[in-house]
Amino acid sequence: MVPIYLDYNATTPIDPEVIEAMLPFLEEKFGNPSSMHWYGISSRKALIKAREQVADLINCDPSEIIFTSGGTESNNYALKGFALANRHKGNHIITSSIEHPSVTEVCKYLQTIGFKVTYLPVDNKGSVSLKTLNESIKQDTILISIMHANNEVGTIQPIEELANIAQEKGICFHTDTAQSLGKIPVDNKKLKADMISIAGHKLYAPKGVGALYVKDGLSLEKLILGANQEHGHRAGTENILEIIGLGKACEIAKRDMSKNYNHLKAMSSRLWDGLASDIPNIKLNGHPKKRLPNTLNVSFPEINEYFQINLFLEIAASAGAACHSSNFKISQVLKAMKVPPELAKGTIRFSTGKMTTPDEIDMAISKVVEIYYKQKVC
Numbered sequence: 452m453v454p455i456y457l458d459y460n461a462t463t464p465i466d467p468e469v470i471e472a473m474l475p476f477l478e479e480k481f482g483n484p485s486s487m488h489w490y491g492i493s494s495r496k497a498l499i500k501a502r503e504q505v506a507d508l509i510n511c512d513p514s515e516i517i518f519t520s521g522g523t524e525s526n527n528y529a530l531k532g533f534a535l536a537n538r539h540k541g542n543h544i545i546t547s548s549i550e551h552p553s554v555t556e557v558c559k560y561l562q563t564i565g566f567k568v569t570y571l572p573v574d575n576k577g578s579v580s581l582k583t584l585n586e587s588i589k590q591d592t593i594l595i596s597i598m599h600a601n602n603e604v605g606t607i608q609p610i611e612e613l614a615n616i617a618q619e620k621g622i623c624f625h626t627d628t629a630q631s632l633g634k635i636p637v638d639n640k641k642l643k644a645d646m647i648s649i650a651g652h653k654l655y656a657p658k659g660v661g662a663l664y665v666k667d668g669l670s671l672e673k674l675i676l677g678a679n680q681e682h683g684h685r686a687g688t689e690n691i692l693e694i695i696g697l698g699k700a701c702e703i704a705k706r707d708m709s710k711n712y713n714h715l716k717a718m719s720s721r722l723w724d725g726l727a728s729d730i731p732n733i734k735l736n737g738h739p740k741k742r743l744p745n746t747l748n749v750s751f752p753e754i755n756e757y758f759q760i761n762l763f764l765e766i767a768a769s770a771g772a773a774c775h776s777s778n779f780k781i782s783q784v785l786k787a788m789k790v791p792p793e794l795a796k797g798t799i800r801f802s803t804g805k806m807t808t809p810d811e812i813d814m815a816i817s818k819v820v821e822i823y824y825k826q827k828v829c
């Protein structure tokens with residue numbers, strides 16, 4: 452039997468409706484969207500439709516959507532592209548201390564070429580404070596990048612308020628919605644971000660496709676030079692097959708948002724209730740309320756190596772600490788939230804998805820409980 456899949460924040464399976472939408476473009480509709488003949492036109496029409504579907508989900512104009520190879524590229528282009536093109540305006544960037552590596556590694560790189568970066572602390576629930584952001588802004592701050600929801604603990608940041616602070620000061624605001632898009636509403640008429648990163652494989656589209664919303668008029672230095680695809684933002688023949696998958700996934704995410712939200716929440720609550728009733732001293736990391744409906748980051752007290760190894764044989768989840776022969780390397784997010792090392796090393800992220808069933812949850816609870824108590828006697 453394969454392990455029970457509770458790792459939807461790592462990646463999701465492709466939705467069958469998405470596969471169906473992609474199939475013709477894997478077969479007869481193989482044209483290059485830049486070509487002038489029938490094959491090109493049918494790909495071009497599909498590209499236009501996909502752009503509209505993505506734009507519709509985040510409530511922006513389709514011309515503001517640039518397709519990329521995924522969340523990592525979107526974050527790289529947003530930060531590096533903006534910083535390099537706007538260096539003459541200032542060289543200070545603000546981000547949080549719990550961003551995905553595709554943001555923090557870009558910030559570290561920018562530091563090596565002269566930019567100054569402030570990494571905002573978070574509280575023990577993983578939230579960034581508006582006051583701290585306000586206090587960190589300087590005369591030469593040009594960019595603020597704060598993720599919408601954290602991938603490990605699921606904490607949702609007050610993006611509307613954070614973006615508002617940036618806007619009042621005339622600073623560009625970027626948010627990474629790789630984890631939130633499709634799980635909770637991302638409406639840019641309300642959020643008012645200048646750039647938004649999207650990752651396809653977190654919302655039932657294939658891996659290797661994503662998008663970046665770039666507000667009309669913003670100037671970014673290109674990462675990839677060549678021909679004029681993606682309104683001149685990203686050269687290279689479009690990954691039409693996967694772009695169509697992303698478009699369809701966005702259409703479905705919008706259509707099914709409230710149904711999926713309720714399901715994800717019901718499944719993760721069932722999991723938490725079951726675990727907490729049988730292992731009383733477990734601790735939930737992340738914000739108790741302002742959290743993604745599907746994410747449960749749980750610290751198990753007094754675990755040993757046996758626990759992680761055996762758990763992952765039965766349940767596909769993620770560790771909050773990587774175990775290397777009795778040494779535990781605790782995640783940056785849990786460190787920033789000041790989760791005590793003793794608890795952090797026994798942390799597991801369970802993330803449910805729209806395909807998760809109550810039976811899977813019940814089975815997962817009994818497996819976790821069994822392994823937890825077995826390891827205590829090992």
Ligand SMILES: Cc1ncc(COP(=O)(O)O)c(C=O)c1O
Pocket residue numbers: 460461520521522523524526551553598600601602627629630650651652659660661
């Ligand atoms: C918050 C966040 N940002 C960015 C990414 C990177 O996205 P991709 O895997 O599409 O490059 C991830 C993936 O785990 C993520 O969780």
